[in-house]
Amino acid sequence: MSKYYWGIDLGGTKIECAVMQYTDDHCVLRKRLPTEGEGGYQHVLGQIKKLIDSCAEEVGEYPKIVGFGTPGTLDPATGTMKNCNSTHLNGQPLDQDLASLLGIPVRLANDANCFALAEATLGVVQDIKPDAEVVFGIIMGTGVGSGIVVNGKVLNGCHGIAGEWGHNVLEADGTPCYCGKNGCVETVLSGKGLERYYRENSGNPAVSRSFPEIVALASQGEELARQTIDRMHQQFGRAVATIINVLDPDVIVVGGGVGNIESLYTEGREAILPHLFNPVLNTVLAKPALGDSAGVFGAAMLVK
Template sequence: MSKYYWGIDLGGTKIECAVMAYEDDRCVVRQRIATEGEKGYQHVISQIKRLIDQCAEEVGAYPTAVGFGTPGTLDPATGLMKNCNSTHLNGQPLDKDLTACLGVPVKLANDANCFALAEAKLGAAHDINPQAEVVFGIIMGTGVGSGIVVNGKPLYGCHGIAGEWGHNPLEQDGAPCYCGQHGCVETVLSGTGLERFYNDTAQTTEKVRLPQIMALAQEGDAIAQQTIDRMHDYFGLAVARIINVIDPDVIVIGGGVGNVDSLYEQGRQAILPHLFNPVLNTQIVKPKLGDSAGVFGAAMLVK
């Protein structure tokens, strides 16, 4: 049996590989190279092979299997990738092509699932409650992604879309979303959505970014405070729906919006009016692993 398990985080601009030790889950090798997606799908496959070979040379062993975190989902019905913002992946049989290129079995999961898995097994959720049955991981950044881990395993679902919290309508008559709906969680609670609300309301000539909005709220800017209050209210409504359905032990919030401290106080309180329970026992925490979560979670797919 190999001493190591391997993961790849396949991003839009970089591909990262981590080789982890079975004995203590220590990362023994970690390397990155550019994705170069503009050169096409087959080139990206060759870049992955190049990176695997580099890491294999460094660690002195070739993988027996590789887990992949991807910016989309493998459709169980068609065997093809879908919903990838790295559009060269859409419509491709990525798992089959990787298996053929690498010569070893592969396992794919959405990058948000990998984030949730790593935080559940090695990160913040594990530290708080190692026995947690259900962990919900949220990435609130430019967009909104999320994943569900049940009894230590990511949940995929019949359509491969389990955990797609970001594409549920939240704001009636809200902004259009690329998915074709309006007022999705992603259009409201992403960093992009929060910035759009502030800039549209304030009618600014220069676009104000989220850290500036937070600072302006501290200085008493009324529209900045309105933006933050609105974020708390919609966060409470959207997260309460998740808790009412899957009742997670721990929710971990990553991404830039997850750095907003008030989410863990006022945002938490905003859940209660919508909760089908008189008290909120779910722990809501910041992540522990930072940008390591995706690649560590990918490796855990084949552990």
């Protein structure tokens, strides 16, 4: 019987491994290597094997199975990866190649699903509502990602895209998104989307403000910055209300840099109500508890 369960967070710049203890979910080892995606797909596979071999030597045990958090989705129809911002992964049978290379079974999930799973099973949900049945996890940062956990299990869906909230249209005549649609949630509520709105409404295309700068300016009363943040609240409310009307989650965990904005949990929460098919809002909006550990811990939880 193995003492440990294993997870790998396969990121664009780094690959991280976590070895977790079955008895108490204690992490006994975390280790990283650079992804070096510029070296191509086979090189990245080699980096993964190198990392697992190194960790196995340190803990004295090779894994029986490994969970992987990936920057995209394994398409159930084709058996290959899609929607990966690490483009060398797209079109590749990653699960088959990893299983062959490592000599063990593997399980894959989108990194946002891993975030949601970790916070549901090891993180903030256990602190505030441990009996939660449905948890929706949001990452609002440079982009927007999300995942769904039901009774402690990731919901993948028929097409492998369950939880892709970031690519629902929020503004029909809005900014073109890389996915081919216009006005996706990601183009509106990501940090880059908020920076774009500020710049385009400044009247000066040369104006450049980072999202943290916009937040600081809003707190100082700068009108355009306040307008940008107010719009964020309203659009967050519209977009999240749709999720609640469909899934009715017990908890929504909001991660990422934009998710750190305190007013999302007050003014953003109030903005949900006008669009909600219920007279009161009982879903809890919560900040994550695991920080940058969530992705790799969630990957490990895929195989526990």
